Amino acid sequence: MITAIVNVSLKAGVLDSQGKAVHHALDSLHFNGVSDVRVGKQIVLKLDTDDKAQAMKDVEKMCEEILANTVIEDYKIELI
Amino acid sequence: MKVTILQFPGTNCEYDTQHAFEQLGATTEIVWHKEESIPSDTNLLVVAGGFSYGDYLRSGAIAKFSPVMKAVKAYAENGGKVLGICNGFQVLTESGLLPGALKRNDGLHFISKHHHLKVENNDNIFLEELNNGDVVNIPIAHHDGNYYIDNAGLAELQANKQILLTYTDADGSVKNPNGSVESIAGVCNKEKNVFGLMPHPERAMELILGSDDGKAMLQGFMKSC
Numbered sequence: 001m002i003t004a005i006v007n008v009s010l011k012a013g014v015l016d017s018q019g020k021a022v023h024h025a026l027d028s029l030h031f032n033g034v035s036d037v038r039v040g041k042q043i044v045l046k047l048d049t050d051d052k053a054q055a056m057k058d059v060e061k062m063c064e065e066i067l068a069n070t071v072i073e074d075y076k077i078e079l080i
Numbered sequence: 081m082k083v084t085i086l087q088f089p090g091t092n093c094e095y096d097t098q099h100a101f102e103q104l105g106a107t108t109e110i111v112w113h114k115e116e117s118i119p120s121d122t123n124l125l126v127v128a129g130g131f132s133y134g135d136y137l138r139s140g141a142i143a144k145f146s147p148v149m150k151a152v153k154a155y156a157e158n159g160g161k162v163l164g165i166c167n168g169f170q171v172l173t174e175s176g177l178l179p180g181a182l183k184r185n186d187g188l189h190f191i192s193k194h195h196h197l198k199v200e201n202n203d204n205i206f207l208e209e210l211n212n213g214d215v216v217n218i219p220i221a222h223h224d225g226n227y228y229i230d231n232a233g234l235a236e237l238q239a240n241k242q243i244l245l246t247y248t249d250a251d252g253s254v255k256n257p258n259g260s261v262e263s264i265a266g267v268c269n270k271e272k273n274v275f276g277l278m279p280h281p282e283r284a285m286e287l288i289l290g291s292d293d294g295k296a297m298l299q300g301f302m303k304s305c
Contacts (some may be wrong), residue, residue: 010183014228017186017259066145069138069174071181072228 002047003061005078008068009040043067052079081106081302084122086152086168088113088143093129093165095280100124100282100294104302113146124161124301125152127168129280135277139182139224140141140170148184149175161205161301163175166222169266169276176274178269179237179293182263185222192221194290195257197265197279198248201241204272205304209296215252217292220265225278227267235259242267245277 010016016038023037045062047055059077068075081224083101087094098108109119113132118125123222124243132143143149149171158179164172172178199207199214205254210216227235237243244266249255256263266277281294 013230014183015259017184017188017226021188046228065140066137066141069141071173072183 002049002052002055003080004045004047004055005080006043006045006059006063006067007040007076007078008043008063008073009038010072011074014072055079073080081123082119082121083108083124083126083301084118085110085126085128086113086148087111087128088130088132088146088171090134091128091130091167092131093167095124096205097126097165098279098284100189100285100298103285104295106302109188110285111148113143113148116147116151117149118148118155122155122160124163125155127152127162127164127171128164128282131167132167132171132195135167138174140167140172140174141165143171144175153177154273155170156269159271159273161304163206163301164276165275165280166225166278170224171276172274172276177274178245178267179233179242180227180261180264180267182222182278183226183228183259184224185226185257190221190223191225191257194220195220195279196248196250196255197245198252200246201244204215204275205266206268206275206300208242209298209300209303213252215248215250216297217250217284217291218281218293218297219283219290220257220279222258222278224261225258226261227264227278229261229264234271237264238265240270242270242272244268244275274295
């Protein structure tokens with residue numbers, strides 16, 4: 001059994017309004033020294049396989065097809 | 081003129097859309113998303129507004145895998161006319177039938193109000209009843225209406241006259257409610273048979289409800305069929 005942790009976030013050049021709002025909130029709470037905030041989402045998948053290479057291939061396909069919208073989002077996959 | 085309207089779990093504008101097109105003289109049929117085909121006499125296919133699949137994951141992301149969407153893609157690729165309103169626009173961008181993507185509104189709020197729109201390009205069947213520069217008053221109601229496209233994509237939209245409508249004030253000056261690139265409210269594909277917009281023309285069919293500017297917009301489709 002492999003667990004895949006997928007982090008999806010807006011691409012670097014795409015304005016992240018939620019990140020900006022959180023940054024603003026941190027400022028008002030006097031948490032200084034935060035230069036940028038990006039908000040994303042995490043998707044955790046349990047896979048019925050022990051083959052990491054295959055798992056990575058499968059999850060990449062899932063990301064391209066549905067988990068991320070690659071017009072605006074990047075994804076990172078971690079297998080454990 | 082036969083208008084086919086798609087219905088996903090969470091769609092909520094299918095009856096308004098049906099009423100609007102019937103008011104203009106069309107016959108209509110609502111088609112459930114589990115269907116694998118669309119009626120063969122369809123002249124216009126509308127992906128109506130709402131919150132398909134509760135907007136889970138991303139607006140429109142799950143609807144694109146509904147059985148009926150394969151038929152919609154085939155219909156569009158054969159030159160069939162497709163109109164996506166609000167969530168329908170999101171479904172069409174997610175499906176790759178229209179360029180770009182719809183992000184969360186810049187202000188993070190759901191916006192529900194009448195908004196003015198300027199006609200940018202009427203060189204298509206959708207807006208041919210209007211003139212370039214005309215300003216219409218149409219309701220918007222969305223959380224994820226912030227249109228995004230990269231610079232290369234934007235240049236292509238401009239070169240091919242694919243930008244249909246932009247958000248403005250009553251005088252036609254830019255007024256951007258949600259952060260959309262170039263204040264874009266609606267676009268079409270390069271072939272000009274697939275159209276998408278966030279505002280709701282089907283909710284602007286009666287003066288008593290604030291505006292009937294939606295009539296001239298939807299009328300274009302009636303004339304073309």
